[in-house]
Amino acid sequence: MKFKDLPHDSAVSHVSGTSEFIDDRPKQAGELWVEVVYSTVAHGDITHIDTKAAIAIEGVKSIYSYLDLASNRWGSIVKDQPLLAEKTVHYIGEPILVIAAVDKPTALAAKAVVKIDITAKQPVLNLKQARAQRRFMGETYCIETGDSAAEFAQAEHLLTGQFINGGQEQFYLESQASIVYPEENNCLHVHVSAQHPTEVQHVVASALGLKQHQVVATVKRMGGGFGGKESQSAHYAALAALVAHKTKKPARLVLSKDDDMIVTGKRHPFCNDYQVAFDHQGKLQALNVDFYTDGGAYIDLTPAILQRAMFHVDNAYYLPHARITGTICQTHTHPHTAFRGFGGPQGAAVIEHIMEEIALHLDIDALDVRKINCYQGNEQQTHYGQTVDHNVLPELFEQIERTADYRARRKSIKQFNQQSTGLIKGLALSAVKFGISFTTRFLNQGNALVNVHVDGTVQVSTGATEMGQGVNSKIRKVVSEALGVAETDVRLMPTSTEKNANTSATAASSGSDINCAAAANACHKITARLANIASQLWAGFVPSDEHELCLLDGRATDHIEFKGGQVINLKQPSQTFKFNELVGIAYLNRISLSDYGHYKTPEIYYDKAKGKGRPFLYFTNGVAASEVSIDSYTGEVKILRTDLLMDLGRMINDGIDHGQVAGGFVQGAGWVTTENLYYSDQGKLLSHSPTTYKIPSIHDTPRIFNIDFIENHSNVMNIRGSKAVGEPPLLLGLSVWCAIKDALRNAGLSDTAGLCIPATSETILMNLSGQMPEQVL
Known part of the structure; x- marks a missing residue:
């Protein structure tokens, strides 16, 4: 496929190996390596710590505990989680001590001889145990309609059941990483691989008893994030900052990759x-779902993730009567956190599973149940009260059914399965309706600083962080269009809390929605000033040593266009300026060429007590049809074909969006098939490396x-009429899981209700x- 937009702004440096990540930064004189000593016990009381042997090693500079923090x-x-454990540990991987040494080998040698005695207590390691013991955190949420x-x-028909999905490792290629540089007056500059x-900045300042203005946090880029660096990067940055x-x-x-995955x-x-009620056609009449999620040892972002799961339990389907509850369970495992989809996949998986079970119960095609x-029609309101505006879901279903040749392939698969002895095939189609906005309203804001230089080139700073997803490329294009300059003349700067x-x-x-809009707002302020002085110049004003240009109120500038490096008077097209020429004139006349833009997402609100509101600005929609084969001797799954159709509005950068759709889908397919987390009976993650944790490879696409x-x-409602693409495609990976269910039914299994996620070989x-097999979470 040929794309009309420029490639990712880091494409060349990535493939040439010149992109700089945290650990690529040159070592400075006197720099110390930091290692974390963490708990090897899931739950217990710390009775004794002996660091004498460790501190005696040459090159070990210091060892710190919670007593060295201003706030823990x-x-x-x-704020329920300690940065460093005090008297009790609550999961394997909980940090206890921080070692500072002259280099990594010395720090690891010290780590190996630290002695920590922990009197173990009985841990609660899975959801089943936590539910039985009613180990709940926070309130139980409820959304009810009808x-x-x-x-x-x-x-007329009634089904009840239990649906289970396992976790998923973010598996970013760059582990949690930070370098902290001390500056004068007790200030710190934190270079960190973080989404926030x-x-x-705030966690570091609080931990060390500093004011927030004493800490600057800078993010140039991340080697992947996927949600795993939204909150938990702050924890490890604070430990480096302590040193x-x-x-x-x-x-x-x-x-290290092993430690990162464990902790x-x-x-x-x-x-x-x-519990679901439906009629003879498969039409939903009522749905009750009680969500129970494993939050781990501490709260982290779990309440927001659980609420999004509850919002997305409808996925693409109208619920006339529903009662949805959500409860957080506390276990002695690492605190679970954000992952691409942020609870949406877990919510949508329930209803997609139910669609398949209804079809099996009625012996009809699951696509007909979905449609x-x-x-x-008149069924456009979600269970939490938001109207699905400009709904294109019926159009998407109709088009994918036709372009994927769904009905003919269904017949072909039936014939294949009747004749095959070693392979079984399945085909399924699933959808996504993903709400776009943070479900916490105050987070729906962003800001941007745009600096235009006298040669007409531009530097842009925003609060967005680049983790490979291409947000910088989208902001660059929006700015280039707003100013009418070439994309190559726009540079996105590292994200820094001193600028944003x-x-x-x-x-x-x-990320793109909020920060593109903020950058566009800043650009519009600058072009308004430039248009003001251009109109004066075209009207005959001549600046001189005695009289300089100034901004005049009330001047009409709607007829002035910024395009192709030119500033054009649309009323008299012969009147033009080169953009950099006009910028130079503005500078000489002391007209500001920089500005700051702020954006807040409009018309969103949600009342948690009532379970009603409009939490999302809009919805991104899509459908996918996937065909799989299963080797009946090994259980191996191959995805033979996927047809994926999405509504992304007017795409800002079609190449970036295409890549996000492909990558998101494959990551979702990994969640539902190969990515299984194995823990020991003591609560230690066993699948903590690329050799033991199976992310999708090229063979799994x-x-x-x-x-x-x-x-x-x-x-x-959104910038340039675009729609967000980062998370929604991941949910379409559920089509692969549904196709596996279909294949198992084609193999003669009459009961697939117990198939969990992931469906491993x-x-x-x-x-x-x-x-x-019993699924133990």
Whole structure:
């Protein structure tokens, strides 16, 4: 496919190996290496710590505990988590001590001889145990619409069940990493791989007893994030900052891949009880779902993630009567955190599972069940009260059914399965309706600083962080269009809290929306000034030593266009300036060429007590049809073909968006198939390396992968009429899981209700052999 936009702004440096990440920064004189000593016990009391042997090693400069912190509590929502454990540990991987040494080998040698005695207590390691013991954190949330109890009482058909999904490791290629440079007056400059530099700034300042203006957090780029660096990067940056602050030396902390996977949180596992009522056509009458999620040892971002799961339990389908509850369970495992989709995949998985089970119960095609239930006609209001404006879901279903040749392939697969002995095929189609906005309203804001230089080139600073997803490329294009200059004349600067304060995390698929809009607002202020002076010059004003140009009120400038490096009078097209020429004139006449733009997402609100509101600005929609084969002897799954169709409004950068759709889908397919987290009976993560944790490889991508987009200009609420693309495609990976269910039914399994996520080869093989393995989360 040929794309019309410029490639990713770091494409050349990535492939040439010149992109700079945290650990690529040159070592400075006196720089210290930081290692973290963490708990090897899931739950217990610390009875004794002996660091004598460690501190005696030559090159070990210091060892710190919680006693060296000004404040030992942090948390994105509730400050319940210690930076360093005090008297009790609550998960394997919980930091206890921080070692500072002259280099990494010395720090590791010291770490190996630290002795920590912990009297173990009985841990709670999975959702089943936590539910049984009612180990809950926070309140139970509820969203209710209609009267589901009355509908169940008169239901034509009724299904009940339990749906389980496991977690998922973010598996960013660059582990948690930060380098902290001490500056004069007890100030610190933190270079960090993080999605939320403002939170890093605030956590570091709080931990060390500093004011926020004494800390600058800078993010140039990340080697991946996927949500895993939204909150938890701040924790490890604070530990590096402790060393820099105490020693007045630069301090570098870069976790190994093994340690990173052991100590950091994952996608939340869920165990959900459901009850659904429907008629003879498969039309939903009522749905009750009780969500239970494993938050781990501390709150982190779990309440917001759980609420989004509850928002997305409808996915693409109208719920006339529903009662949805959500409860957080506390276990002695690493605190789970954000992951691409932020609870949305876990919510949508429930209803997509139910669509398949209804179809099996009625012996009809699951696509027909989905089509009859999708938002359409007068059925456009979600269970939390938001109207699905400009709904294109019926159009997407109709188009994908046709372009994927769904009906003919369904017949072909049936014939194949009747004749095949070693392979079984399945085909399924699923959808996504993903709400775009942070569900916490105050986070829906961003700011940008745009500096135009006298040669007409531009530097832009925003609160967005680049983690490979291409947000900088989108901002660059929006700015270039707003100023009418070439994209190559626009440079995105590293994100820094000294230039863009009080920003939100680059998350919730809103990074481009919020920061592009803020940058455009800043550009419009600059072009308004330039247009003002251009109109004066065209009217005959001649600046002189005695009389300089100044901005005049009331001048009409709507007829002035910035395009192609030119400033054009549309009323008299012969009147033009080169952009850099006009910029030079403005500078000589002391007209500001820089400005700051702020943007807040409009018309969003949500009342948690009532379970009603409009939490999202708009919805990104899509559908996918996936065909799989299963080797009946090994359980191996291959994705033979996927047809994917999305509504992204008017795309800002079609190449970036195409890549996000492909990558998101494959990551979602990994979640539902190969990515299984294995823990020991003591609560230690065993699958903590590339050799034991199976992310998708090129062999796991669809053999035929068709990606297409519909044309949709209806999203006037957002910058350039675009729609967010970061998270929604991941949910379409559920089509692969549904296709596996279909294949198992084609193999003669009448009961697939117990198939969990992920459907690994082992799980599939056990299902085919008549065994139903118990999923322990």
